[in-house]
Amino acid sequence: MQINKNLHVLHITADLGGHPFSFRLPVLVNEDQIMLVDSGLPGGWPLIKEELVADGLGEKELVGIILTHQDFDHIGGVAAILNDYPEALVIALDEEVSYLNGEQPFVKLTPERMQTLPAAFQDKFGRANDNVTKIVSDGDTMTFGRTWQFVATPGHTPGHMSLYDAQDKLLITGDALRIDGDKLTPPAPQNTPDYPTAIDSVAKLAELPIENVIAYHDGMLQGSEFNAEMLQMVRNYLAEGL
Numbered sequence: 238m239q240i241n242k243n244l245h246v247l248h249i250t251a252d253l254g255g256h257p258f259s260f261r262l263p264v265l266v267n268e269d270q271i272m273l274v275d276s277g278l279p280g281g282w283p284l285i286k287e288e289l290v291a292d293g294l295g296e297k298e299l300v301g302i303i304l305t306h307q308d309f310d311h312i313g314g315v316a317a318i319l320n321d322y323p324e325a326l327v328i329a330l331d332e333e334v335s336y337l338n339g340e341q342p343f344v345k346l347t348p349e350r351m352q353t354l355p356a357a358f359q360d361k362f363g364r365a366n367d368n369v370t371k372i373v374s375d376g377d378t379m380t381f382g383r384t385w386q387f388v389a390t391p392g393h394t395p396g397h398m399s400l401y402d403a404q405d406k407l408l409i410t411g412d413a414l415r416i417d418g419d420k421l422t423p424p425a426p427q428n429t430p431d432y433p434t435a436i437d438s439v440a441k442l443a444e445l446p447i448e449n450v451i452a453y454h455d456g457m458l459q460g461s462e463f464n465a466e467m468l469q470m471v472r473n474y475l476a477e478g479l
Contacts, residue, residue: 238292241405242266243382246451247288251281253310259455260310263400263409264294265303267382272301272326274400274409275453276314279358282321285314301326301381304369305411306397307336307343308428309354311453315368316361328371328379330389333396339365344394344430373398390442392435393424399442407449413438414467416456421463423470425454436474443467 239245247262262285263274271294277285289295299322304312319325327337335341339362342348351363361368373379375389375398386401390413400409408414413435415422429435447463 240407240449240451240457244402244407245292245294246457247285247292249277249281249284249288251278251284253278258310260453261451261455261457262288262453263451264289264292265381265385266294266297269297270300270381271297272303272328272381273299273318274303275305275311275411276302276318278310279313279355280317282314282317298322299325301328301371303400304329304333304337305399305409305453306394307333307346308394308412309343309346309350309358311411312337312362313354313358316357326371327369328373329369330387330396330398331372331374332389332391333394333398334369334372336394336396337362337368339363339368345428388442388445390435390438392431392433392438393429395431397438401445403446405449406446408442408445408447408451408463410442410450410452412453413442414450414452415454416450416452416458418456419458421450421452421458421466423474433474436471439467440471443471 243266245264250259265272373387377387379385388399390397390399393412399413424435443464450458
């Protein structure tokens with residue numbers, strides 16, 4: 238789906254352990270070039286390619302993958318994508334690089350779970366590699382069609398980041414926030430090791446003017462009440478620990 242001339246969002250439904258797994262994959266567009274925000278599941282690159290073609294983006298050059306964080310459902314397609322586009326940048330926040338480069342073990346992906354994933358994924362992320370080729374910091378900006386700001390939103394992982402477009406007041410959340418039906422919700426506690434920090438990140442995002450939200454899990458919303466809703470999430474947590 239085209240959101241504007243510089244942004245498409247692919248709605249991907251894949252198979253994960255015999256169950257449907259749905260997510261929204263943002264695609265940044267700059268004339269004849271594209272960047273993906275995250276890369277889907279291990280083995281899922283062919284499905285993403287099909288959706289790029291269906292959305293009219295199949296002939297554009299893929300020049301970058303922006304990784305919001307280290308979870309395997311976000312980094313799973315990196316190895317396969319780089320096989321097709323070896324010059325593509327892999328962009329991540331400075332606080333996440335040591336995990337993505339294999340210098341520290343993943344926060345949530347256990348060695349046992351790693352062994353169940355495809356060999357290409359294990360080879361890429363199961364040992365030390367210079368996987369990240371461009372490191373960004375909180376508040377950095379990138380001009381690609383329009384200006385995107387990288388926003389550090391730790392908690393779900395230590396170096397989680399979101400992307401913000403001030404022109405359209407648009408937030409790409411990664412997993413810092415979710416969408417459940419037509420409702421914006423906080424990150425899933427069971428998948429968020431440092432939940433207090435994640436709630437601090439929600440409070441940080443609430444300081445940005447936001448009228449459009451794209452969440453990897455799983456949807457898109459427009460409205461004028463997102464800042465109030467995020468502040469209410471923070472108040473709920475402080476009052477109830479939820």
